[in-house]
Amino acid sequence: xxxxxxxxxxxxxxxxxxxxxxxxxxxxxxxxxxxxxxxxxxxxxxxxxxxxxxxxxxxxxxxxxxxxxxxxxxxxxxxxxxx
Amino acid sequence: xxxxxxxxxxxxxxxxxxxxxxxxxxxxxxxxxxxxxxxxxxxxxxxxxxxxxxxxxxxxxxxxxxxxxxxxxxxxxxxxxxx
Numbered sequence: 001x002x003x004x005x006x007x008x009x010x011x012x013x014x015x016x017x018x019x020x021x022x023x024x025x026x027x028x029x030x031x032x033x034x035x036x037x038x039x040x041x042x043x044x045x046x047x048x049x050x051x052x053x054x055x056x057x058x059x060x061x062x063x064x065x066x067x068x069x070x071x072x073x074x075x076x077x078x079x080x081x082x083x
Numbered sequence: 084x085x086x087x088x089x090x091x092x093x094x095x096x097x098x099x100x101x102x103x104x105x106x107x108x109x110x111x112x113x114x115x116x117x118x119x120x121x122x123x124x125x126x127x128x129x130x131x132x133x134x135x136x137x138x139x140x141x142x143x144x145x146x147x148x149x150x151x152x153x154x155x156x157x158x159x160x161x162x163x164x165x166x
Contacts, residue, residue: 033142033145034131036086038127040125040127041125041128042126044124045122049117063111067107067111067114068107
Protein backbone atom coordinates (compact mmCIF):
# COMPACT_ATOMS: atom_id res chain seq x y z
CA UNK A 1 0.00 0.00 0.00
CA UNK A 2 1.24 3.46 -0.87
CA UNK A 3 0.16 6.76 0.67
CA UNK A 4 -1.55 9.15 -1.74
CA UNK A 5 -3.26 12.49 -1.56
CA UNK A 6 -6.26 12.72 -3.87
CA UNK A 7 -7.48 16.21 -4.70
CA UNK A 8 -11.14 16.53 -5.65
CA UNK A 9 -12.17 19.90 -7.11
CA UNK A 10 -15.93 20.45 -7.21
CA UNK A 11 -17.27 23.24 -9.42
CA UNK A 12 -20.73 24.43 -10.30
CA UNK A 13 -21.70 23.43 -13.83
CA UNK A 14 -21.68 26.15 -16.45
CA UNK A 15 -25.02 27.94 -16.33
CA UNK A 16 -25.69 27.30 -12.64
CA UNK A 17 -25.97 30.64 -10.85
CA UNK A 18 -23.39 31.33 -8.16
CA UNK A 19 -24.48 34.36 -6.13
CA UNK A 20 -21.62 33.92 -3.67
CA UNK A 21 -19.05 34.22 -6.45
CA UNK A 22 -20.89 37.23 -7.87
CA UNK A 23 -20.79 38.88 -4.44
CA UNK A 24 -17.07 38.18 -4.10
CA UNK A 25 -16.43 39.60 -7.57
CA UNK A 26 -18.40 42.74 -6.68
CA UNK A 27 -16.48 43.15 -3.44
CA UNK A 28 -13.15 42.88 -5.27
CA UNK A 29 -14.31 45.49 -7.78
CA UNK A 30 -15.31 47.83 -5.00
CA UNK A 31 -11.77 47.45 -3.64
CA UNK A 32 -10.52 48.69 -7.01
CA UNK A 33 -9.48 45.39 -8.60
CA UNK A 34 -10.09 44.78 -12.30
CA UNK A 35 -11.28 41.30 -13.16
CA UNK A 36 -13.48 39.76 -15.82
CA UNK A 37 -14.96 36.80 -14.02
CA UNK A 38 -14.66 34.86 -10.79
CA UNK A 39 -15.64 31.25 -10.19
CA UNK A 40 -15.62 29.60 -6.79
CA UNK A 41 -14.98 25.89 -6.25
CA UNK A 42 -14.60 23.52 -3.34
CA UNK A 43 -11.41 21.56 -3.06
CA UNK A 44 -11.05 18.43 -0.94
CA UNK A 45 -7.63 16.95 -0.21
CA UNK A 46 -8.05 13.34 0.85
CA UNK A 47 -5.14 11.37 2.32
CA UNK A 48 -5.58 7.66 1.65
CA UNK A 49 -3.62 4.47 1.20
CA UNK A 50 -4.09 2.43 -1.94
CA UNK A 51 -2.35 -0.27 -3.95
CA UNK A 52 -1.51 2.15 -6.76
CA UNK A 53 -2.41 5.57 -8.14
CA UNK A 54 -5.27 4.19 -10.25
CA UNK A 55 -6.89 2.60 -7.19
CA UNK A 56 -6.51 5.89 -5.28
CA UNK A 57 -8.07 7.81 -8.16
CA UNK A 58 -10.97 5.35 -8.44
CA UNK A 59 -11.71 5.64 -4.73
CA UNK A 60 -11.60 9.46 -4.82
CA UNK A 61 -13.82 9.39 -7.89
CA UNK A 62 -16.39 7.31 -6.04
CA UNK A 63 -16.22 9.67 -3.04
CA UNK A 64 -17.02 12.55 -5.39
CA UNK A 65 -19.91 10.66 -7.02
CA UNK A 66 -21.45 9.58 -3.76
CA UNK A 67 -20.90 12.53 -1.44
CA UNK A 68 -18.60 15.40 -2.38
CA UNK A 69 -20.35 16.50 -5.56
CA UNK A 70 -23.99 16.76 -6.51
CA UNK A 71 -24.13 15.53 -10.13
CA UNK A 72 -27.18 17.66 -10.89
CA UNK A 73 -25.30 20.93 -10.42
CA UNK A 74 -21.60 20.05 -10.07
CA UNK A 75 -18.71 18.96 -12.23
CA UNK A 76 -15.61 17.63 -10.54
CA UNK A 77 -12.10 16.52 -11.33
CA UNK A 78 -9.71 14.33 -9.41
CA UNK A 79 -5.92 14.53 -9.19
CA UNK A 80 -3.68 12.09 -7.34
CA UNK A 81 -0.17 12.63 -6.00
CA UNK A 82 2.03 10.32 -3.97
CA UNK A 83 2.61 11.53 -0.44
CA UNK B 84 -2.58 42.86 -22.31
CA UNK B 85 -2.93 39.10 -22.11
CA UNK B 86 -5.82 37.11 -20.67
CA UNK B 87 -4.94 34.99 -17.64
CA UNK B 88 -6.76 32.82 -15.16
CA UNK B 89 -5.35 33.11 -11.66
CA UNK B 90 -6.23 30.32 -9.25
CA UNK B 91 -6.22 31.20 -5.56
CA UNK B 92 -6.45 28.25 -3.16
CA UNK B 93 -7.30 29.22 0.42
CA UNK B 94 -6.69 26.66 3.17
CA UNK B 95 -7.04 26.73 6.91
CA UNK B 96 -3.67 26.93 8.63
CA UNK B 97 -2.38 23.79 10.27
CA UNK B 98 -3.85 23.58 13.77
CA UNK B 99 -7.03 25.50 12.98
CA UNK B 100 -10.01 23.24 13.65
CA UNK B 101 -12.20 22.41 10.66
CA UNK B 102 -15.43 20.80 11.90
CA UNK B 103 -16.91 20.81 8.38
CA UNK B 104 -14.02 18.70 7.06
CA UNK B 105 -14.31 16.38 10.06
CA UNK B 106 -18.01 15.92 9.36
CA UNK B 107 -17.32 15.18 5.70
CA UNK B 108 -14.63 12.66 6.67
CA UNK B 109 -17.04 10.96 9.07
CA UNK B 110 -19.76 10.81 6.42
CA UNK B 111 -17.36 9.19 3.94
CA UNK B 112 -16.35 6.65 6.57
CA UNK B 113 -19.98 5.81 7.27
CA UNK B 114 -20.37 5.17 3.54
CA UNK B 115 -17.58 2.59 3.87
CA UNK B 116 -14.64 4.58 2.48
CA UNK B 117 -11.21 4.26 4.06
CA UNK B 118 -9.28 7.50 4.37
CA UNK B 119 -6.72 8.92 6.76
CA UNK B 120 -7.46 12.61 6.60
CA UNK B 121 -9.53 15.13 4.71
CA UNK B 122 -8.84 18.82 4.33
CA UNK B 123 -11.23 21.28 2.72
CA UNK B 124 -10.12 24.39 0.86
CA UNK B 125 -11.73 27.18 -1.13
CA UNK B 126 -10.59 27.71 -4.66
CA UNK B 127 -11.19 30.91 -6.61
CA UNK B 128 -10.58 31.07 -10.35
CA UNK B 129 -10.19 34.69 -11.40
CA UNK B 130 -10.16 35.68 -15.07
CA UNK B 131 -8.20 38.87 -15.56
CA UNK B 132 -6.13 40.74 -18.11
CA UNK B 133 -2.60 41.79 -17.29
CA UNK B 134 0.61 42.85 -19.00
CA UNK B 135 2.35 39.59 -18.11
CA UNK B 136 2.04 36.56 -15.84
CA UNK B 137 3.93 38.26 -13.01
CA UNK B 138 1.50 41.17 -13.01
CA UNK B 139 -1.44 38.75 -13.00
CA UNK B 140 0.07 36.83 -10.09
CA UNK B 141 0.73 40.04 -8.13
CA UNK B 142 -2.85 41.18 -8.57
CA UNK B 143 -4.27 37.80 -7.51
CA UNK B 144 -1.93 37.81 -4.55
CA UNK B 145 -3.25 41.18 -3.44
CA UNK B 146 -6.85 39.95 -3.87
CA UNK B 147 -6.03 37.06 -1.54
CA UNK B 148 -4.38 39.35 1.01
CA UNK B 149 -7.19 41.88 1.02
CA UNK B 150 -10.32 39.78 0.66
CA UNK B 151 -10.17 36.10 -0.26
CA UNK B 152 -8.07 34.89 2.68
CA UNK B 153 -8.04 35.82 6.35
CA UNK B 154 -4.34 35.87 7.28
CA UNK B 155 -5.08 34.97 10.90
CA UNK B 156 -6.43 31.54 10.02
CA UNK B 157 -5.68 30.95 6.33
CA UNK B 158 -2.75 30.11 4.09
CA UNK B 159 -3.14 30.56 0.37
CA UNK B 160 -1.31 29.91 -2.85
CA UNK B 161 -1.69 31.44 -6.27
CA UNK B 162 -1.24 29.84 -9.68
CA UNK B 163 -1.48 31.62 -13.03
CA UNK B 164 -2.21 30.16 -16.46
CA UNK B 165 -2.70 31.89 -19.78
CA UNK B 166 -6.23 31.63 -21.08
